[in-house]
Amino acid sequence: MSAADRELTLADIAPCFEGAIPAVIATASADGTPNVTYLSKVRMVDDDRVALSNQFFSKTARNLVENPRADILLLDPRNYDQYRLALVYERTDRRGPVFERLRHDIDVAAALEGMQDVYRLRAADVYRVTSIEQTPLGRPPADPAALAGHRDGMDPGRMAELSRRLGRCPDLSTVVDTAVRGLAELFGYEHSLLLLADEEGARLYTIASHGYDAEGIGSEVEVGDGIIGLAADRCTPVTLGNVTQAAKYSRTVRRSYEASGELGPGRQVPVPGLADGASRCAVPAMAMGQLVGVLSVESRRPVAYGPADEAVLTVVASILANAIESQRAVEREAQPRPALPSPSASPSSAPATQVRFFGVDGSVFLDGDYLIKGVAGRLLWALLGHHEREGRTDFTNRELRLDPSLDLPAFKDNFESRLILLKRRLDEREAPVRIEKTGRGRFRLLVEGPLRLVAADGDR
Amino acid sequence: VIDEALRTFLERGCATVVGTAASDGTPHAQRAWGCSVVDPTTIRVLLDGADEVLREHIRSTGRIAITSADVRDLRSVQAKGRVVRLDDEPTAADLARCEAHNEELFRDIEQTDHFAYELTSRMVPVRYVVAVVAVEELYDQTPGPSAGAKVATGEPA
Numbered sequence: 001m002s003a004a005d006r007e008l009t010l011a012d013i014a015p016c017f018e019g020a021i022p023a024v025i026a027t028a029s030a031d032g033t034p035n036v037t038y039l040s041k042v043r044m045v046d047d048d049r050v051a052l053s054n055q056f057f058s059k060t061a062r063n064l065v066e067n068p069r070a071d072i073l074l075l076d077p078r079n080y081d082q083y084r085l086a087l088v089y090e091r092t093d094r095r096g097p098v099f100e101r102l103r104h105d106i107d108v109a110a111a112l113e114g115m116q117d118v119y120r121l122r123a124a125d126v127y128r129v130t131s132i133e134q135t136p137l138g139r140p141p142a143d144p145a146a147l148a149g150h151r152d153g154m155d156p157g158r159m160a161e162l163s164r165r166l167g168r169c170p171d172l173s174t175v176v177d178t179a180v181r182g183l184a185e186l187f188g189y190e191h192s193l194l195l196l197a198d199e200e201g202a203r204l205y206t207i208a209s210h211g212y213d214a215e216g217i218g219s220e221v222e223v224g225d226g227i228i229g230l231a232a233d234r235c236t237p238v239t240l241g242n243v244t245q246a247a248k249y250s251r252t253v254r255r256s257y258e259a260s261g262e263l264g265p266g267r268q269v270p271v272p273g274l275a276d277g278a279s280r281c282a283v284p285a286m287a288m289g290q291l292v293g294v295l296s297v298e299s300r301r302p303v304a305y306g307p308a309d310e311a312v313l314t315v316v317a318s319i320l321a322n323a324i325e326s327q328r329a330v331e332r333e334a335q336p337r338p339a340l341p342s343p344s345a346s347p348s349s350a351p352a353t354q355v356r357f358f359g360v361d362g363s364v365f366l367d368g369d370y371l372i373k374g375v376a377g378r379l380l381w382a383l384l385g386h387h388e389r390e391g392r393t394d395f396t397n398r399e400l401r402l403d404p405s406l407d408l409p410a411f412k413d414n415f416e417s418r419l420i421l422l423k424r425r426l427d428e429r430e431a432p433v434r435i436e437k438t439g440r441g442r443f444r445l446l447v448e449g450p451l452r453l454v455a456a457d458g459d460r
Numbered sequence: 461v462i463d464e465a466l467r468t469f470l471e472r473g474c475a476t477v478v479g480t481a482a483s484d485g486t487p488h489a490q491r492a493w494g495c496s497v498v499d500p501t502t503i504r505v506l507l508d509g510a511d512e513v514l515r516e517h518i519r520s521t522g523r524i525a526i527t528s529a530d531v532r533d534l535r536s537v538q539a540k541g542r543v544v545r546l547d548d549e550p551t552a553a554d555l556a557r558c559e560a561h562n563e564e565l566f567r568d569i570e571q572t573d574h575f576a577y578e579l580t581s582r583m584v585p586v587r588y589v590v591a592v593v594a595v596e597e598l599y600d601q602t603p604g605p606s607a608g609a610k611v612a613t614g615e616p617a
Contacts, residue, residue: 021573021575024477024489024491025489026477026479026480026481026487026488026489026525027479027487028479028481028485028486028487030485032481032483032485032521032523033481033523033525033540034479034480034481034487034488034523034524034525034540035479035487035525035538035540036477036478036479036489036525036526036527036538037477037527037536037538037601037607038475038477038527038529038534038536038601040603058607058608059599059608067485067487069485069486069487070487071479071486071487071488071489072489073477073489073490073491075583077575079579079582080575080579080580080582080583082583084489136510136586137582137583137584137585138581138582138583138584138585138586139581139582139584140582244572244573244574245573248533248534248572248573249534249603251533252533252534252535252602252603252604253603253604255604256602256603256604256605256606256607257604257605259604259606260604260605260606276574278574300574302574302575
């Protein structure tokens with residue numbers, strides 16, 4: 001029996017609860033004065049109940065103390081079908097599973113605009129649904145073919161194929177590329193990012209991407225900021241089917257806090273990705289109980305991801321995290337053979353490229369254009385120094401790992417992933433300096449023209 | 461109570477909703493269209509002519525709340541008052557204004573939220589009635605800690 005032939009249930013209209021389109025709620029005070037406002041999100045609690053977040057002690061909340069009835073309009077973001085829910089206020093939760101689910105929603109919104117310190121859930125108001133009715137609209141329904149929903153489940157055959165592909169990868173660079181390509185080819189995730197945690201666990205940097213105009217290699221996210229940063233901070237999947245609405249809502253709330261003096265002017269949290277992305281799912285990549293990075297996918301379709309997507313991505317992220325950790329261990333243990341003799345540098349009449357280094361943050365600029373910073377920037381500066389002073393082009397990971405100028409932690413450094421990041425940034429920028437892998441734990445610096453190394457005041 | 465700035469805000473392509481209540485206090489929500497300011501205390505707004513519950517509430521209590529939001533930045537204002545007249549037939553000017561208003565609204569939604577015109581335009585009702593509302597109170601309804609504050613001058617926060 002289809003939903004059209006029987007009474008509607010909350011499960012039938014589940015996409016309406018993703019917050020892709022604001023809901024409408026009407027209440028009335030004890031004297032019958034109506035109040036109507038938009039709601040950013042209505043949460044389904046169970047077959048008979050929904051919950052609304054209460055973070056501003058609104059007139060809606062005050063009305064419900066006097067008159068427990070409410071009327072809600074919801075739109076299905078897939079086709080704009082509209083539903084009316086009659087509600088009766090049941091209780092207010094300030095702890096427990098319903099409160100935690102709503103708090104998660106609020107925390108995601110807060111993380112989008114750096115409001116974690118002020119924008120918090122006060123209470124979760126739970127309502128019993130007394131009726132659900134589809135309201136007539138002026139125009140006929142959209143093409144049912146457009147009703148694409150979440151993935152139904154995890155296809156074990158495809159997962160096994162991706163696992164096989166990853167298992168055949170000889171090095172870290174191939175692992176991360178194979179993963180994002182496989183997510184597209186086997187699971188249809190056309191836009192994905194893989195970010196790795198830095199040595200301090202404070203930031204994430206993009207090491208691989210798929211489906212973006214600009215690769216964004218090296219772009220960074222602070223742990224705790226935005227959907228990706230929150231997934232890293234909580235070590236839990238974060239899915240948002242209403243990125244556009246949530247970001248707009250958060251910006252508005254932030255402006256309101258700024259106007260009230262509770263927050264200073266904020267910085268925009270830069271998030272690598274689609275300018276018009278409507279859905280995002282970010283899952284932590286964990287190995288041995290530690291956060292290694294975050295795998296994130298994105299879609300222009302609202303409400304594109306659900307629990308099955310989180311499951312697929314969690315498995316892939318876990319495979320990746322363990323592969324990365326395994327590669328790191330192998331690289332750390334590898335005994336290097338003597339470095340190959342360096343090819344003699346050929347004289348060039350091309351104008352010298354200026355390489356400017358700032359030791360304060362390890363940033364490197366090529367002819368005034370930003371290239372990279374942090375450990376990867378210090379690594380490049382160290383390599384170019386060896387090349388300039390000693391004419392060297394061949395290096396081993398092990399010797400560089402011991403270089404104190406790189407400021408790597410003694411335990412659990414990310415040297416290999418920084419090297420891959422540097423290689424990709426140089427390739428992406430078509431720089432006159434490139435890196436070529438020459439064997440396990442070994443690589444060659446390819447310098448294609450004259451360089452002029454310039455250290456900012458006192459940096460060497 | 462409605463100054464020029466608020467008039468400009470309300471008459472732009474805002475997303476508008478109304479709330480009413482039955483004599484027993486049962487609330488009812490509905491979408492509204494083509495809002496215009498008649499004078500500093502009077503609003504003219506088009507409602508869904510097929511919504512019998514809404515019409516019954518207006519007939520029995522006359523009370524109405526109207527919230528208009530700019531979909532581009534969610535600035536919102538709620539007007540509360542009484543319906544002083546309900547006309548079954550919108551004028552040609554009402555319909556022309558409503559059509560222009562809707563075009564602006566759906567274009568804003570398409571540009572801001574990426575929902576296609578073919579979807580959003582489904583919300584437009586088959587027929588309209590016109591409510592003339594005497595506004596008694598105005599509230600800033602913009603999401604944030606100041607939501608619900610009275611608007612004294614009409615300028616939405």
